[in-house]
Amino acid sequence: MNWYVVTENLGQYAAGARLTLLLTVxxxxxxxxxxxxxxxxxxxxxxxxxxxVQVYTTLFRGTPLLVQxxxxxxxxxxxxxxxxxxxxxxxxxxxxxxILTFVLNSGAYTTEIxxxxxxxxxxxxxxxxxxxxxxxxxxxxxxxxxxxxxxxLPLYGNEVIMMLHATSLASTVTLLEVTGVAxxxxxxxxxxxxxxxxxxLIYLGLTAVLVGGFQILxxxxxxxxxxxx
Amino acid sequence: xxVQFASTILAAAGLTLLLAIGALVLASALGLALAGxxxxxxxxxxxxxxxxxxxxxxxxxxxxxxxxxxxxxxLINQLLERAGIDLYVDFSPFAAGTVTLGILFSAYMSxxxxxxxxxxxxxxxxxxxxxxLHPLRIFLRITLxxxxxxxxxxxxxxxxxxxxxxxxxxxxGLQDVMFRAKAAAEATGQPFTYYLVAAGFYLxxxxxxxxxxxxxxxxxxxxxxxxRA
Numbered sequence: 001m002n003w004y005v006v007t008e009n010l011g012q013y014a015a016g017a018r019l020t021l022l023l024t025v026x027x028x029x030x031x032x033x034x035x036x037x038x039x040x041x042x043x044x045x046x047x048x049x050x051x052x053v054q055v056y057t058t059l060f061r062g063t064p065l066l067v068q069x070x071x072x073x074x075x076x077x078x079x080x081x082x083x084x085x086x087x088x089x090x091x092x093x094x095x096x097x098x099i100l101t102f103v104l105n106s107g108a109y110t111t112e113i114x115x116x117x118x119x120x121x122x123x124x125x126x127x128x129x130x131x132x133x134x135x136x137x138x139x140x141x142x143x144x145x146x147x148x149x150x151x152x153l154p155l156y157g158n159e160v161i162m163m164l165h166a167t168s169l170a171s172t173v174t175l176l177e178v179t180g181v182a183x184x185x186x187x188x189x190x191x192x193x194x195x196x197x198x199x200x201l202i203y204l205g206l207t208a209v210l211v212g213g214f215q216i217l218x219x220x221x222x223x224x225x226x227x228x229x
Numbered sequence: 230x231x232v233q234f235a236s237t238i239l240a241a242a243g244l245t246l247l248l249a250i251g252a253l254v255l256a257s258a259l260g261l262a263l264a265g266x267x268x269x270x271x272x273x274x275x276x277x278x279x280x281x282x283x284x285x286x287x288x289x290x291x292x293x294x295x296x297x298x299x300x301x302x303x304l305i306n307q308l309l310e311r312a313g314i315d316l317y318v319d320f321s322p323f324a325a326g327t328v329t330l331g332i333l334f335s336a337y338m339s340x341x342x343x344x345x346x347x348x349x350x351x352x353x354x355x356x357x358x359x360x361x362l363h364p365l366r367i368f369l370r371i372t373l374x375x376x377x378x379x380x381x382x383x384x385x386x387x388x389x390x391x392x393x394x395x396x397x398x399x400x401x402g403l404q405d406v407m408f409r410a411k412a413a414a415e416a417t418g419q420p421f422t423y424y425l426v427a428a429g430f431y432l433x434x435x436x437x438x439x440x441x442x443x444x445x446x447x448x449x450x451x452x453x454x455x456x457r458a
Contacts (some may be wrong), residue, residue, distance in 0.1 A: 030329065062389075062435040063428040064396035064406065074414060075421035165289035172400065179292055192303035196296045200288045209289035 002191050006198040016181035017202055022051040023177060027102035028160060036105040036145065039114035053111065060108035068105055073173045092109040106163050113159060117152035118144065135225055150222045157214035161207055168203075172202040178202050185205055234413040235426045238406055242430060248327055249395050252390060255331025260338025269342055278339070285336040295334055298401040320336045326398035330358045334391050339384050341383030345376045373398040385442040389435050390411050396431070 006013070042053040060068065076082055076091055083092075090096045125147060129139040149156075171180035182199035186192050266278035285293075297318060305318045349372060357367040399407035410427035414420035 029307055059432065062432040064393040064407070064431055066396045066399075067410075067428045067431065070411070070414075071421060071424045075424050078419050078421040161286075165291075168289040168291045171291070174368075179289070179295075182292075183295070186299065192299040193307075196292060196300045200292050200296060203289055203292060204284065204287040208283075 002189075002194050005185055005191050009181075012176075012181045013178065013187070013202065014197065016176055016178040016199075017206075019170075019175065020164070020167050020202075022205070023098060023102065023170055023175075024160075024164045027059050027099055027106055027167070028163055030099070030103040031106035031110050034103060035114050038111040039118055039148070040140070042111055042115040044116050054067050057108040057112050060105050061112070066169055066172065067113035069098065069101045069169055069173060072101050072219070083226050091120075094170070094175050098167075098170040098173055102163065102166060105166070106159065109159055109162070110156070111157045113152050114148055116146040116155070117187070120151045121147045134150040150225065153218050153222045154212065155216075157211070160214070161210055164206060164210065165203065202221060230417070231419075231422060234417060234423060238409040238413055238423060238426050239430060241404060241409045242407045244323075244403070245392075245395050245407075245430075246400060246434070247352055248323065248330070248403070248405065249388075249392050250316070251327040252330035252334060252391060252395070256338045256387070257329065257384075259335030263335060263339035264342035264346060267339065268346060272419070281396045282339060285333055290330075290333055291397055291400065294326065294329050294397055294401055297329040298322065301325075304391035322398060322401045322403035323394065325401060326395070330391060330398075332393055333385055333394075337387045338384070341380050341387060342376065345383070346372070346378035348379050349375045377450075378446070381446045381449070383441065385439065388438060388442070392434050392438070393431060396427075423447055 022113055035229065038053050038056075041049050042057070044050045044053075072091075073094060076097075083090065107128050121144065125143060129143040145177065168179040171183055174180070176184065178199045182195040185195035189195075263278045263282065264412055268273060288296075302318050309316050309318065349429045353371055353375065354367060357371045362370070393403065396407040399405050399411065404410070406427050410423045413423040413426075417423065
């Protein structure tokens, strides 16, 4: 066994884990901000609005994340006008491209999760808010969004773990997150087993923390939904 | 030129679909076995299935793929060398991809099957037992048909994720749709065009199978068929 490859390079793994967490957290936060308004738009009575959102979610949920990442990171360079624009310093950065892809991808899944959560809210809660004289914005902020989030909690927990795992694809566009670090070590030392095994253990640990965290959240905030059944 | 390159990409469609279907068959069989282990009533067997599912779902698909393709043969060869056996083991990308995706999705399938089995009314099984049917006959004639219908939505979802996950096998060198798209992108300097062709292929498969499996669900549903008759 050659575990020295891992122990000698723990610093690299730590930096990799930091980048993995950064990618996960930033992508999730931005995707969340994108998904909340889009979830309302998805359930809009106006067919054009809900249809447009559905086209977006279908496109991003129907194609592999890897294709989306390559389309954005490698694909955009095809357009000369884009390369000449002031956006190019950002769009040629692998970090920005990876985050942009993750946000658009996770945003699509999260929109559908939240839209489902909104549809599951009993009509009475919405009517009660209106009867109490809440403005639509107030009702959304005080009643609908919290109720939507509690109902979406189990599915959203899955999405968070999916996002953590999806960040491993960032290694294909040169980013040195956990998988990228492991890949580099296997190439530098010509040792195939230990670097990947260590990466797997790191992901497993992070996943366990997230699963535990969401179980606590569910026990605290979504328990009334289960008791009512 | 575009047509020519696009057709070489789409010529690999059969390989991608073969990989996906092979993994699906493996995942369904293993998933059924895992669900059976969870519901077997033997605590060590159920515990083993839970641990397996947790580990599999805690590691990103890309890392699993790299482990299976690079690390596992390295480990086997190390062991062979130590045992003094003159043999060198190497996996083909297709075999490594199919088995990895099959094992990975067996964990998801087992959850789908388990909840479907749990939702079959207990009276159905009890009635069959009271009639003196053989356990195997009960499984094939009573449990399986009802489980298939209940598991169909989750099964569809797993299949869609699986089809998209096959794109990762291009990263370990299988010449699938994604691999050919990358080759065409690099040869022509038009990455956006050719990754878009690949994206279109995956979208067609996911939309097509969503439609087909929804139709199958309506066919299988005795309540609906009964209402029509």
